[in-house]
Amino acid sequence: MTKTTDIDTLDEVDHVLGEEYEHEPVPISARRSTFSVTTVWIGFPMIITGAMTGSILVLGMGFRNALWAMGIGNLIMFAYVGALGLLGTRRGMNFALLASIVFGKKGYVFASGLLSTLLLGWYAVQTGITGALISSAYGLNYVAMTIVAGLLYIGITFIGVRGLHLIGLVSVPLFVILGGWVALDAASTSGWNAIFNYPGNNGAATMTMGIGLTVVIALFIDAGTVTADFNRWAKDARSSVVATFSAFPFANLLAMLAGGVMTAALAVPNANPFGTDNMFGYMNGKQIGWLGALAFLFLYCNLGSVCAHCLYNSATGWSRILGTRMRIMAVVLGIIGIVVAAGNVWAFFIQWLSLLGVVVPPIGAIVLVDQYLYRRNAEIGEDWRPTAFIAWAIGSAVALIVEFYAPHFSTAISAMLAGGIAYAVIGRQPQTARAAA
Incomplete structure (x- = not known):
């Protein structure tokens, strides 16, 4: 009786808040x-963590090279996330369902479980x-707190x-207004010419373009790979592409620029973007009561957006x-x-999560090759698909x-290319098998 009552309660919650379609495609009517x-997508990367990343890039590469890394990296993310998102839209499936097709109805647990655990880790961080x-x-x-x-x-x-839609409606305008103000106010202290010519921390750029691109891509590669979780809600391909573009390059690039411009303008030696040398610290540093209160609200709403997305x-x-x-x-x-977060051990997870993140890009590349080149209309079939795991x-x-x-x-980029090419080579099937799929 208790179990039945619990199920009835959950059904009522779904009826009020909306069905989430965890185990089936989202119907067109929904x-x-x-x-x-x-608004779901744009509120994800337009965050203070993105601004911190922009600061790190500018410190390590100088402003001009960092700008190139931000632009190229975000365009790569647009292509990668956009293509995966279109799969979610076309089939109405979340990532776990798509992975069941590509890795097998038992094998998907490894791909989906890894990504879901990584995203839980980033939620805690x-x-x-x-x-x-x-x-x-x-x-x-x-x-x-x-x-x-x-x-x-x-x-x-x-x-x-x-x-996610509602928090985006609050978080995005706050970031655009406050992030824009921080960048422009900081720029007024040095001028745009000094910003564009900023050479990096203590006048020495130490980060290569390859590392810079990895930093840009790695920031959202986990969530970008499971983009079908969001894009399955889009009503058509156009909506899916527009939503993805709002995140990459638009929102992510804007967030990185806000932090990058501030860092180059202030030129603080050995700046610590994850300490006080970020837009939140800049606002509080003004010692203005109403601005400090607004910064408090901004931080909770802004990081609330990325945390809610990761947890979702x-x-x-x-x-x-x-x-x-x-x-x-x-x-x-x-x-x-x-x-994990309250135990103050979250900082120890960052390097571990980043290391595990290097194994994520091949997953998305394999799904793309499988679903666009080989088995466009395939359904969930085998328990395991060894070729996907080998690739x-x-x-x-x-x-x-x-x-x-x-x-x-x-x-x-190396991981994406290697995984995709490997699957393209070893994942070939006889023509009859592909036709049957």
């Missing part, structure tokens, strides 16, 4: 408007960053894709794997993330070799 899907910045800026209790942030972000995710992706993937519902997993995984292993091996032995090249 698809959302272009504006709605666009971003929640920890929220608590750390608020604590250092206002002298408030770190654990309390982290818990408040985590619970808020769980609440947004629990609403579902509609919640993670919960969608794990709900498929465990045969449950997204909203249940959002609460369970969100609490796990809060514990994944090859792509990941190349990524690790580049990461440790040729770091001046782009790890992310």
